[in-house]
Amino acid sequence: MDKLSVYNSLTRKKELFEPLNPPFVGMYVCGPTVYGNAHLGHARSAITFDIVYRYLLDQGYKVRYVRNITDVGHLVNDADEGESKVEKQARLEQLEPMEVAQRYYNAYTRDMDAMNLLRPGIEPRATGHIPEQIEAVQKILEHGFAYEVNGSVYFDVPKYHEKFQYGKLSGRDLEQILAGSRSDLEGLSEKRHPADFALWKKASPNHIMRWNSPWGEGFPGWHIECTVMSTKYLGPKYDIHGGGMDLLFPHHEAEIAQSNACNCHQPENMQDEAKYWLHNNMITYEGQKMGKSLGNAISLEEFFSGNHPLLAQAYSPLVIRFFILQAHYRSTLDFSNTALQASEKAYKRLNEGLKRLDGIQPEGKVVAVNEAFEQNLRTFLDDCRAYMNDDFNTARVIARMFDALPVVNQLYKAQGKTFAVEQETFRQFRQAFHKVFYDWLGLKAETEEGQQHEVIDGLMKIIIDIRAEARKAKNWALSDKIRDELSALNIKLEDTPNGTDWYYEK
RNA sequence: GGCGACGUGGCCGAGUGGUUAGGCACAGGUCUGCAAAACCUUGUACGGCGGUUCGAGUCCGCCCGUCGCCUCCA
Numbered sequence: 001m002d003k004l005s006v007y008n009s010l011t012r013k014k015e016l017f018e019p020l021n022p023p024f025v026g027m028y029v030c031g032p033t034v035y036g037n038a039h040l041g042h043a044r045s046a047i048t049f050d051i052v053y054r055y056l057l058d059q060g061y062k063v064r065y066v067r068n069i070t071d072v073g074h075l076v077n078d079a080d081e082g083e084s085k086v087e088k089q090a091r092l093e094q095l096e097p098m099e100v101a102q103r104y105y106n107a108y109t110r111d112m113d114a115m116n117l118l119r120p121g122i123e124p125r126a127t128g129h130i131p132e133q134i135e136a137v138q139k140i141l142e143h144g145f146a147y148e149v150n151g152s153v154y155f156d157v158p159k160y161h162e163k164f165q166y167g168k169l170s171g172r173d174l175e176q177i178l179a180g181s182r183s184d185l186e187g188l189s190e191k192r193h194p195a196d197f198a199l200w201k202k203a204s205p206n207h208i209m210r211w212n213s214p215w216g217e218g219f220p221g222w223h224i225e226c227t228v229m230s231t232k233y234l235g236p237k238y239d240i241h242g243g244g245m246d247l248l249f250p251h252h253e254a255e256i257a258q259s260n261a262c263n264c265h266q267p268e269n270m271q272d273e274a275k276y277w278l279h280n281n282m283i284t285y286e287g288q289k290m291g292k293s294l295g296n297a298i299s300l301e302e303f304f305s306g307n308h309p310l311l312a313q314a315y316s317p318l319v320i321r322f323f324i325l326q327a328h329y330r331s332t333l334d335f336s337n338t339a340l341q342a343s344e345k346a347y348k349r350l351n352e353g354l355k356r357l358d359g360i361q362p363e364g365k366v367v368a369v370n371e372a373f374e375q376n377l378r379t380f381l382d383d384c385r386a387y388m389n390d391d392f393n394t395a396r397v398i399a400r401m402f403d404a405l406p407v408v409n410q411l412y413k414a415q416g417k418t419f420a421v422e423q424e425t426f427r428q429f430r431q432a433f434h435k436v437f438y439d440w441l442g443l444k445a446e447t448e449e450g451q452q453h454e455v456i457d458g459l460m461k462i463i464i465d466i467r468a469e470a471r472k473a474k475n476w477a478l479s480d481k482i483r484d485e486l487s488a489l490n491i492k493l494e495d496t497p498n499g500t501d502w503y504y505e506k
Numbered sequence: 507g508g509c510g511a512c513g514u515g516g517c518c519g520a521g522u523g524g525u526u527a528g529g530c531a532c533a534g535g536u537c538u539g540c541a542a543a544a545c546c547u548u549g550u551a552c553g554g555c556g557g558u559u560c561g562a563g564u565c566c567g568c569c570c571g572u573c574g575c576c577u578c579c580a
Contacts, residue, residue, distance in 0.1 A: 009510090033580045070580055085579060126580095152578085171509050172576075189578080198578050222580055245511070249575055281511065282574055289573060326529070327519060332512065332573060339518045342530035349529090352544080387520095395520050399528035409545060 004059070004389045006240075007330060009248065009277040010169055014391055019239050020275060024062045026238030027053065028230040028274065030247055031067040031123065034104035035085040037299035038111050039290065040283045040320075040335065041244065047321055048280040048329040049242045050117040050442055051392050058439055066233050067120040068226060071101035071127050072209060072219055087208050097209050098127070111300040114317035116442050122233055126225040129232065130211045133220040136228045136262050137199045137213075145261035149190040151202030151216040155257065157195040163267050164260050166195070169277060170249035197254050199224050223254035227262065230255075230273065236263040241274035245281050252277065280329040285310070286336045312337040315344065318443060322347040325394040325441055346402075350437075351445055353405045356412040357433060362426045365419035373407045374421045380404050381432035384440070394441060401436065404429070464493070464500045 004017040019025045029049045032042055049067075056063045071086065086097045095103070109119075126133075137153050140146045145160050146153050157166050161174050174195060191197075198221035203210035210217045230238065236259065243252065259273035282289070285296040298308050306314030315323075323343035327333040380400065387396035411420060419426075437443050463482060470478040483493050486502075494501045 012510095030580090035580085072580085154578090167509090170575080173509095191578080196578095201578065221578075225580095244574090246574055247580090248510075250577095251580080279511095284573065287572070323518090330511080331519080334518070334573095336518080338530080342518060344530095346529045349544095390522085393520075396527075399520065402528055406546080413545075 002386070002389065004055075005391055006276055006278060007391045008275075009279050010272065015276070017276065019061065020237065023060060024064070025056055025240065026234035027056075027063060027065050027240040027242065028226070028234055028238065029065070029067045029120070029241075030226060030243035030251070031069050032104075032108050033070040033085070034101045034108060035089050036104060037301055038104075038108045039297055039299050040303070041290065042108070043111070043115060043300055043320060044283055044324050044329070044333065045242070045244045045280050046112055046117055047115065047324050047442075048392075049278075051325070051329075051394060051440070052240065052242065052278070053118060053120075054442055055388055055392065055440055058435070064122070064234060065118075065120040066122045066124065066230065068229055069101075069105055069123055069125045070225065071098070071105070071125050072225065101125075101127075107301070111304075111317070114304065115300075115321045116318065116444055118442070124229045124233065126220065126229075127209070129225065129229055130220065132228045132232055133224050134200070134211075134213050136224060136231075136258070137220075140199060140258065140261045143261055143265060145257075146199055147192065148215055151218060152190060152198060153200040153215055153221075154191050154196045155199050155221075155254065155261070156192065157197070157257070158193050160257050160261055164257065164270060166257055167253060168272075169253050169256055172249065172253075197221060197223065197250065199258070223251055223258060226251075227255050227258040227273065231259070231263065236273070237271040238274055240276045240278060242278045242280070245279040248279055281332045284332060284334045287334060310337075312341070315340050319344045319347050322350075322398075322443060325443075326398055328391075328393055328395050330391070347443075350398075350401060350405070350443075353408050354433070354437060354445065357408045357430055360408075360412055360415060360426070360430075362419055362423045365416070365423075367422065368418045368420060369422060370420035373410065374425055376404055376407050377421055377425050377429035380429055381436070384432070384436045388440060397436060397441065401433070404433070460491075460502050464502065467493075468500065 005014045006017050007013070008015050027049070029045070031046075032038060046067075049065075053063060053065050086100055089095075089100045112119075137146065140155065141148070141153065144156075146155050148154075158174065160166055167173050200213060200215055200218055201221055202216055202218045207219070209219055211219060230241070241252070241255075256272050260270055264270055284290065285298075288294060288296065290297050296310060298310060300317075300320070302308040302311065303315045303320055304317055306312075319340065323335065323340055324333065326343060326346075383400050384397045387393040387400065390396075407421075411426070414420065421429075463486070467479045467482045470476075470482070486493060490504055492503055494503070
């Protein structure tokens with residue numbers, strides 16, 4: 001494939017990617033709700049669209065990448081009914097809701113930075129766009145696709161369905177939705193139809209996050225923020241909307257409906273918000289879904305530190321990234337310690353290969369061209385491009401890098417004696433490999449700081465053990481020599497009844 | 507039950523109907539005082555049953571199983 005194709009959830013097939021207004025591309029991705037630490041699911045979604053972003057940039061597009069931050073509290077459905085998630089955490093931790101949101105936003109950013117994600121161009125917050133959301137609700141009301149009840153405003157799905165098609169994204173039809181939810185809840189709700197959803201919700205007295213509106217004090221419904229913020233920064237119709245498959249229904253379905261109801265009066269002007277809807281698949285743990293109730297919801301922070309009962313060790317952020325990229329984004333991905341350890345080793349080997357590649361000096365060597373090697377390196381970039389063009393198949397790109405690795409190793413090994421490929425081929429390949437590794441996949445050589453700490457700890461333990469043996473044997477000359485020479489390196493030893501501690505001191 | 511995505515060798519995972527995905531593990535080899543690392547080489551597969559086809563992991567049907575959604579959580 002010499003042109004980029006993407007799988008569009010809206011049409012359920014791969015389509016040639018053709019921006020609405022080249023060279024500009026607008027991309028909106030559903031970001032995190034900042035009331036808790038980011039987990040693998042957040043990582044997968046963010047990394048998936050980081051790849052899309054990077055690749056489009058590399059293709060020369062001017063991309064405006066918007067990823068929202070949901071910091072508006074909404075209702076939970078368990079025992080804490082009536083309290084928003086953000087609020088609930090605030091009470092627990094005696095913090096302001098916005099303080100909670102900021103804290104988890106910071107943590108999210110920290111984790112994403114660690115995995116080498118490019119930051120979006122705009123990260124709009126729902127709470128920063130309340131007036132725009134109110135305005136959008138008003139517009140939808142004016143257009144006759146919503147109704148107000150007791151200070152809340154609901155989207156009128158059946159009314160919308162008369163003119164537009166509700167359910168086109170998720171493949172549902174209204175009758176089925178109605179049939180499925182008719183049994184209970186009816187009558188308890190202010191909604192006229194079970195499929196209707198809130199655009200604006202009246203705040204209960206104890207709801208902290210609240211704003212004035214034409215319908216009284218309240219807060220926006222879940223779906224409206226994305227419609228509003230995408231419209232504000234990307235226009236009523238833009239190129240790509242991304243998110244996890246779990247958001248397909250009802251969130252994205254509702255977004256499409258809101259967008260059409262708000263920005264178009266008639267079906268002939270239908271825009272469906274975005275041209276391409278991209279969805280990444282979910283992550284499981286040893287075949288099971290992740291969830292707090294199952295005890296296997298592991299935060300990224302815990303992966304990075306290894307501080308979780310289910311984790312055998314710590315996994316570096318880039319190993320997590322690499323692991324995620326080894327699968328195609330539309331497949332479910334199962335993780336386990338063995339799977340991650342496999343990725344860790346593979347990633348290490350790739351890094352070693354890259355180091356060797358950078359160390360190879362092709363100049364002035366005897367050339368005895370190996371046709372297979374030559375061919376391998378020459379077709380590398382085109383192969384990788386074809387895989388990326390095929391709906392961002394990073395798994396195949398990585399496999400292709402491993403296919404080239406033996407050649408790199410051979411060239412490295414034979415250096416100084418023979419050089420089995422044309423120098424120009426080699427130079428172009430090296431450049432291409434860098435492009436794929438750094439620019440497309442967003443990988444980078446592991447910083448060895450963390451490893452070095454471990455190494456130093458290990459070294460110190462060995463030294464201290466040797467010294468302990470020397471002291472036991474009353475070999476004071478050796479034990480003092482160890483202490484004095486360490487001291488010269490600003491490493492101080494302190495003998496305690498429980499053993500010997502060490503620390504840095506200038 | 508409905509909608510969607512899937513079920514590939516010991517594990518993770520690509521796969522556009524016809525000849526090797528790849529990684530990890532395992533095995534053999536090179537190197538090595540021994541070992542490790544590194545490098546080289548190799549084996550093991552397509553959930554089940556039918557169907558289409560000269561030929562199916564790849565298309566069609568049914569069955570079984572997994573995951574997500576179907577909630578005013580976002």
